Amino acid sequence: MTALDRPQPHPRRRAVLTGTLALGAAALLPLAAPGRARAATGPVIADCAAWGARQPSSPVKTLATRPQKIIVHHTADPNSTDYSQAHAFALARSIQAYQMDTEHWIDTGQHFTVSRGAVVMEGRHGSLAALQGGTRQVESAHCTGQNTVAVGIENEGTYTTVEPRSEQYAALVELCAQICRQYGLAAYQIYGHRDFNSTECPGDRLYALLPKLRQDVAARIGGDATPPVWPVLATGNTGERVRTLQLLLNARGAALTADGAYGPATQAAVLAFQNTMHATPDGVAGLQTWNQLAAPARQGDSGVAVEAVQRQLAAHGIATDVDGAFGPGTAASVVRFQTTRSLPADGVVDARTWSRLVA
Numbered sequence: 001m002t003a004l005d006r007p008q009p010h011p012r013r014r015a016v017l018t019g020t021l022a023l024g025a026a027a028l029l030p031l032a033a034p035g036r037a038r039a040a041t042g043p044v045i046a047d048c049a050a051w052g053a054r055q056p057s058s059p060v061k062t063l064a065t066r067p068q069k070i071i072v073h074h075t076a077d078p079n080s081t082d083y084s085q086a087h088a089f090a091l092a093r094s095i096q097a098y099q100m101d102t103e104h105w106i107d108t109g110q111h112f113t114v115s116r117g118a119v120v121m122e123g124r125h126g127s128l129a130a131l132q133g134g135t136r137q138v139e140s141a142h143c144t145g146q147n148t149v150a151v152g153i154e155n156e157g158t159y160t161t162v163e164p165r166s167e168q169y170a171a172l173v174e175l176c177a178q179i180c181r182q183y184g185l186a187a188y189q190i191y192g193h194r195d196f197n198s199t200e201c202p203g204d205r206l207y208a209l210l211p212k213l214r215q216d217v218a219a220r221i222g223g224d225a226t227p228p229v230w231p232v233l234a235t236g237n238t239g240e241r242v243r244t245l246q247l248l249l250n251a252r253g254a255a256l257t258a259d260g261a262y263g264p265a266t267q268a269a270v271l272a273f274q275n276t277m278h279a280t281p282d283g284v285a286g287l288q289t290w291n292q293l294a295a296p297a298r299q300g301d302s303g304v305a306v307e308a309v310q311r312q313l314a315a316h317g318i319a320t321d322v323d324g325a326f327g328p329g330t331a332a333s334v335v336r337f338q339t340t341r342s343l344p345a346d347g348v349v350d351a352r353t354w355s356r357l358v359a
Contacts, residue, residue: 042174042175042177042178042179042181042182043120043171043174043175043178044120045112045120045121045122045128045175046085046088046089046119046120046121046122047121047122047128048122048125050089050121051088051089051092051093051121051122052089052092052093053092053093053096053107053108053125054096054097054100055125056106056107056124056125057100057106057107058106059106060106060107060124060125060126060138060139061138061139062126062130062136062137062138062139063136063137063138063139063148064135064136065136065137065148065149066134066135066136066137066183066184067137067149067150067151067179067183067185068149068150068185068189068296068350068351069146069149069150069151069185069189069190069191069351070150070151070152070153070176070179070180070185070189070190070191071142071143071146071150071151071152071153071191071192071193071195071196072153072155072172072176072190072191072192072193072202072206072210072213073110073142073143073152073153073154073155073192073193073201073202074154074155074156074157074158074159074201074202074203074206075091075095075113075154075155075156075157075158076158076201076203077091077156077157077158078157078158079116079157079158079162080116080156080157081116082117083115083116083117083118083165083167084117085117085119087115087117088113088115088117088119088121088156089119089121091113091115091156092108092113092121092123095108095113095123095154096108099141105141107124107125108123108124108125109123109124109140109141109142109152110123110124110140110142110152110153110154111123111124111127111131111138111140111142111151111152111153112127112151112152112153112154112175113153113154113155113156114153114154114155114156114168114171114172114175115156115168116156116157116164116165116168117167117168118165118167118168118170118171119171120171120175123140123152123154124138124140124141125138126138127140127151131151131178131179131182131183132182134182134183134184137149137151137183140152142154142193143193143196143197144196144197144277144278145196145197145276145277145278145292146196146292149295150191151179151183153172153175153176155168155172155202155206156168158203159202159203159204159205159206159207160200160203160204160205161203161204161205162205163205163206163209164206164209169209169213172213173213173216173217173220174220176190176213176217177217177220177221180217180221181221186218186223186224186344187214187215187217187218187221187223187224187225188214188218188223188224188225188226188227188228188352189227189351190210190213190214190217190227191210191227191291192206192207192210194207194288195287195288195291196277196279196288196291196292197277197278197279197288198278198279198280198281198288211225214226214227226352227352228290228291228294228351228352228354228355229355229359230286230287230290230291230355230358231285231290231358231359232284232285232286233245233262233284233285233286234262234267234283234284234285235262235263235264235266235267235283236262237262238260238261238262239260240260240311240312240315240358241358242260242261242262242266243258243259243260243308243311244308244311244312244357244358245262245266245270245285245293245358246258246259246260246266246269247304247305247307247308247311248293248294248304248305248308249266249269249270249273249293250304251293251303251304251305251308252273252293254269254272254273256269258304267283268283270283270284270285270289271283273289273292273293274288274289277289277292279292290354290355290358291351294351294354294355296348296349296350296351297309297326297348297349298326298331298347298348298349299326299327299328299330299331299347300326301326302324302325302326303324304324306324306325306326306330307322307323307324309326309330309334309349309357310322310323310324310330310333312357312358313330313333313334313337313357316337316357318333318336318337319333320333331347332347334347334348334349334353335347337353337356337357338353341353341356343356
């Protein structure tokens with residue numbers, strides 16, 4: 001029996017994992033063939049057949065899109081001193097049984113699990129095959145609001161007051177590096193669960209290790225390890241940053257007047273969005289709110305989120321038509337802005353470009 005079978009120190013630890021927002025076209029993903037246990041040139045990964053997984057209760061889905069980030073978790077289990085493969089496989093079966101029988105999910109929620117003995121395992125069926133292909137991702141159930149855009153990694157143990165074993169941490173580094181290589185992610189796109197949802201996960205000590213994790217991954221794959229930094233907006237604030245917030249909330253179903261004034265209506269919309277995303281419900285737009293709102297925008301997109309990009313570019317002195325259509329002109333303006341901020345000049349407004357726009 002694992003801690004997953006008992007009440008957790010933070011009541012939201014498992015409750016927040018149920019959101020699975022379908023953001024793209026889904027298709028059925030064939031289950032990995034028995035014996036498949038390596039993701040390209042990365043770490044050895046024991047597939048579902050190797051650890052004795054049950055079949056999913058419903059067909060597992062895959063999205064025809066790459067993930068945008070990695071989210072790190074801890075299982076909140078006791079910190080076992082059994083580092084064997086047999087223990088790791090028993091842990092994987094216990095997690096799957098809890099999530100299928102108690103939570104009534106179709107399968108394990110996360111994509112991968114790293115045991116305290118540094119055994120790396122596939123979680124949800126099809127995750128390893130998707131990783132090997134590098135172009136698709138399995139729809140998961142590990143972080144509300146992020147289950148169609150993020151790879152979820154569970155780390156066995158509770159890391160509130162202690163750090164993971166060095167062997168476990170090293171395996172996590174190699175797994176993250178491989179995921180980044182396969183999906184073209186940068187090291188700064190590695191997050192903790194609490195960056196999105198109201199939870200203690202992945203524990204204070206593992207969360208404090210994330211800057212080092214990003215740096216260690218960047219040392220293997222190249223690129224920058226600096227994550228986005230977001231402003232904190234609350235009642236009484238005004239300006240273009242507030243207008244951007246209002247437009248992004250409207251893109252998620254709010255009906256705000258984008259007047260750049262953080263009044264009662266904006267506070268209520270933020271609070272409603274936070275509740276939907278299982279973020280900390282305080283009505284203040286901070287880290288979790290921005291991380292949930294700032295979906296990538298690129299050429300071909302349209303709508304109020306694109307309008308927010310265009311208004312920000314204009315506010316930064318880059319002449320841009322504000323028409324809500326992300327065409328070649330907007331893409332060129334984004335490249336110009338990225339160049340001035342020493343960002344990869346790819347014309348895509350990812351989380352880090354968003355954060356620089358609203359800084």
